[in-house]
Amino acid sequence: MQTDWTNLERVARQRGITLSEAQSLAERMRWPMVFKTHETLVLAPVSAAGA
Incomplete structure (x- = not known):
């Protein structure tokens, strides 16, 4: 079970999307x-967080 939390800013940066798009995702x-x-x-899936 995954336990690594990440912030939406990091998700947005890693996926090349805006913060608003990361929130919607x-x-x-x-x-x-x-x-x-x-x-x-x-708590994004590892593949989505880019880890």
């Missing part, structure tokens, strides 16, 4: 999310 794919004061962390 995370919602559409139903990735678990944690909302913090200045960022949103997601």
